[in-house]
Amino acid sequence: MTARIIDGKATAASLREDVAAAVARLKSEHGITPGLAVVLVGEDPASAVYVRNKGRQTVEAGMNSYEHKLDAGTSQDELLDLVAKLNADPAVNGILVQLPLPGHIDTSAVIATIDPAKDVDGFHVVNAGRLATGLPALVPCTPVGCVILARQVHSDLSGMEAVVVGRSNIVGKPVAQLLLNENCTVTIAHSRTRDLPEVCRRADLLIAAVGRPEMIRGDWIRPGATVIDVGINRIPTDEGKTRLVGDVAFDEAVEVAGAITPVPGGVGPMTIACLLRSTVEATRRQNGLEPV
Ligand SMILES: Nc1nc2c(c(=O)[nH]1)N[C@@H](CN(C=O)c1ccc(C(=O)N[C@@H](CCC(=O)O)C(=O)O)cc1)CN2
Numbered sequence: 001m002t003a004r005i006i007d008g009k010a011t012a013a014s015l016r017e018d019v020a021a022a023v024a025r026l027k028s029e030h031g032i033t034p035g036l037a038v039v040l041v042g043e044d045p046a047s048a049v050y051v052r053n054k055g056r057q058t059v060e061a062g063m064n065s066y067e068h069k070l071d072a073g074t075s076q077d078e079l080l081d082l083v084a085k086l087n088a089d090p091a092v093n094g095i096l097v098q099l100p101l102p103g104h105i106d107t108s109a110v111i112a113t114i115d116p117a118k119d120v121d122g123f124h125v126v127n128a129g130r131l132a133t134g135l136p137a138l139v140p141c142t143p144v145g146c147v148i149l150a151r152q153v154h155s156d157l158s159g160m161e162a163v164v165v166g167r168s169n170i171v172g173k174p175v176a177q178l179l180l181n182e183n184c185t186v187t188i189a190h191s192r193t194r195d196l197p198e199v200c201r202r203a204d205l206l207i208a209a210v211g212r213p214e215m216i217r218g219d220w221i222r223p224g225a226t227v228i229d230v231g232i233n234r235i236p237t238d239e240g241k242t243r244l245v246g247d248v249a250f251d252e253a254v255e256v257a258g259a260i261t262p263v264p265g266g267v268g269p270m271t272i273a274c275l276l277r278s279t280v281e282a283t284r285r286q287n288g289l290e291p292v
Pocket residue numbers: 046050096097098099100121141142232244263264265266267268269270271272
């Protein structure tokens with residue numbers, strides 16, 4: 001039997017509608033229009049597309065979008081100055097610096113400069129610490145998207161054996177934390193994990209966030225498991241073009257899993273929808289309003 005395909009595109013569209021409704025209420029009941037500032041440094045083509053889509057979807061949801069495009073040679077101090085200005089700007093409720101940054105800029109220093117209350121990416125240590133200790137936090141968008149998609153298959157994740165492959169601060173660690181908060185039994189696996197295929201085969205819920213094209217094979221998956229593929233890898237085709245693949249060998253996995261996210265059209269679209277939701281959440285908190 002082939003797996004159920006989890007439709008991230010449709011779920012993201014529905015989440016964006018909810019966000020637009022929440023924005024309309026903020027405007028009509030409180031006279032507040034949330035503003036999201038997105039900063040892009042350099043000309044990475046994929047980043048430029050993501051930033052464009054963030055700006056468009058922010059406006060479509062009824063919010064104000066402020067795009068700052070800086071050239072690749074921008075110094076770290078110039079970038080930190082811009083972040084400080086955005087921190088002080090009352091029209092800006094959310095700040096996001098698109099990653100990856102050029103090599104001469106220290107990403108941690110930039111993230112540390114963002115006001116945690118405006119850190120809609122949830123990357124600041126204050127938000128990471130709040131998430132880890134169960135306090136209200138702004139939470140990284142891709143991990144939230146993963147959990148929303150997993151919950152479409154299992155309304156209650158409690159007691160599930162979850163394996164997260166990848167330990168990045170942006171996806172692996174926060175998604176593991178969110179799954180722990182959902183009462184899963186969580187294993188974080190990585191490049192040094194012994195017998196990775198066997199560890200993956202334990203999973204009722206497998207989150208692949210390793211950044212290596214099609215690394216996770218069909219026979220690493222427990223029959224019937226739910227597979228959430230975070231990978232977005234562009235690989236060359238025989239025709240001299242490129243195509244997107246995930247971290248999971250989809251054609252093999254779909255024959256074994258119970259449910260699986262495709263690439264494209266799975267986790268990716270959820271990232272921006274969750275970012276819009278975080279911007280509304282941040283705006284409400286900054287104005288002393290309860291979360292929606
Ligand atoms: N500051 C941040 N930087 C980056 C983040 C992030 O959450 N915050 N995540 C990624 C990039 N990203 C958003 O920024 C992102 C990635 C993928 C998608 C998406 O919709 N993917 C589509 C395919 C798009 C394509 O053709 O390339 C899909 O999977 O269907 C949206 C946003 C790194 N940087």
